[in-house]
Amino acid sequence: MPALDxxxxxxxxxGPTRDDFEMFARDFLAFKGFKxxxxxxxxxxxxxxxxxxxxxxxxxxxxxxxxxxSCKHNAHSGSSVTPGDESDIRDRLQxxxxxxxxxxxxxxxxxxxxxxxxxxxxxxxxxxFDGGRIEAELxxxxxxxxxxxxxxxxxxxxxxxxxxxxxxxxxxxxxxxxAHCGKDLLGPTPSxxxxxxxxxxxxxxxxxxxxxxxCCKSDCDQALVAKHYRRGLTDGWExxxxxxxxxxxxxxxxxxxxxxxxxxxxxxxxxxxxxxxFVNLFPLVSREMTSxxxxxxxxxxxxxxxxxxxx
Numbered sequence: 001m002p003a004l005d006x007x008x009x010x011x012x013x014x015g016p017t018r019d020d021f022e023m024f025a026r027d028f029l030a031f032k033g034f035k036x037x038x039x040x041x042x043x044x045x046x047x048x049x050x051x052x053x054x055x056x057x058x059x060x061x062x063x064x065x066x067x068x069x070s071c072k073h074n075a076h077s078g079s080s081v082t083p084g085d086e087s088d089i090r091d092r093l094q095x096x097x098x099x100x101x102x103x104x105x106x107x108x109x110x111x112x113x114x115x116x117x118x119x120x121x122x123x124x125x126x127x128x129f130d131g132g133r134i135e136a137e138l139x140x141x142x143x144x145x146x147x148x149x150x151x152x153x154x155x156x157x158x159x160x161x162x163x164x165x166x167x168x169x170x171x172x173x174x175x176x177x178x179a180h181c182g183k184d185l186l187g188p189t190p191s192x193x194x195x196x197x198x199x200x201x202x203x204x205x206x207x208x209x210x211x212x213x214x215c216c217k218s219d220c221d222q223a224l225v226a227k228h229y230r231r232g233l234t235d236g237w238e239x240x241x242x243x244x245x246x247x248x249x250x251x252x253x254x255x256x257x258x259x260x261x262x263x264x265x266x267x268x269x270x271x272x273x274x275x276x277x278f279v280n281l282f283p284l285v286s287r288e289m290t291s292x293x294x295x296x297x298x299x300x301x302x303x304x305x306x307x308x309x310x311x
Contacts, residue, residue, distance in 0.1 A: 005154065009024055024147075035054075036051075046095055048069065048070065050071070051098060066099055067100040067127070068092055068093055070092075071105075072105045074106060074107040075131065078107065081108070081109045081110060083113045085113070090123065099124060099125060101124055101125070102128070102129065161290060162291065169286075170283065174186055176240070176277065176281075180216065180220035194238055194243065195237045196212050198234055207263075209274075210270060211267075212270040212274050244285055245297055248296070249278075256274060
């Protein structure tokens with residue numbers, strides 16, 4: 001299912017928004033690195049909506065290629081772009097001294113038009129940016145997302161909520177490396193667990209967090225358990241993705257405050273590590289929750305406020 005709703009861009013008929021799709025094409029193509037030679041305007045356009053230029057560098061030097069851009073915004077009807085919509089391409093290219101044709105479409109070219117544009121031995125170059133390709137290009141980078149947000153704010157906002165990225169708060173990207181294998185647990189898909197080792201007396205009335213670390217699940221976790229286990233220590237853990245969920249993060253902050261206050265104090269090294277953990281997680285937390293995280297929180301808030309389960 002498409003993430004961006006091109007119907008948010010007005011139909012090019014009348015009124016102040018009638019040029020929006022052509023302006024969207026201009027901004028998108030400039031973002032892709034083309035130079036805008038002739039931008040959107042009103043009146044007779046002689047078969048072109050924009051003219052753009054591409055600079056190519058090779059062993060023989062630089063070459064400038066002029067492209068004629070044809071914009072077709074059929075998202076509101078859902079119809080494809082047909083050969084009748086793109087007639088006389090060669091004549092239009094000659095009229096505007098262009099060497100290439102760009103179809104910029106919010107839907108898809110029809111089978112007939114695709115066959116014509118993909119025909120062998122055409123005397124001109126062809127590029128087609130259909131709705132799917134435009135969406136993929138926009139959502140692949142912050143610059144593209146900014147353009148999408150300008151022209152399709154509602155669907156871009158919905159997509160951004162479900163695909164959060166870390167806030168740019170520090171000079172370097174946040175990272176938490178597994179205490180055993182060194183893998184970054186805050187990569188494209190955060191993973192792993194936070195582990196706390198607590199010392200206690202026989203009746204568990206006197207407790208203190210001695211060690212805090214983070215690691216991968218399974219093999220790394222088991223290796224570290226073997227390293228840290230001794231009589232009088234118990235381990236607790238929680239999944240890092242559960243703590244990254246904004247409400248889960250607040251829940252953990254409050255639990256640590258309560259425990260440092262006296263219920264379960266921390267050793268100096270454990271306190272230093274838990275602070276490092278929260279600082280590196282914060283850029284991933286300062287955002288709206290995804291729908292999956294909201295469901296996770298419903299489960300987590302039914303549990304007592306504490307630090308992890310036994311493992």
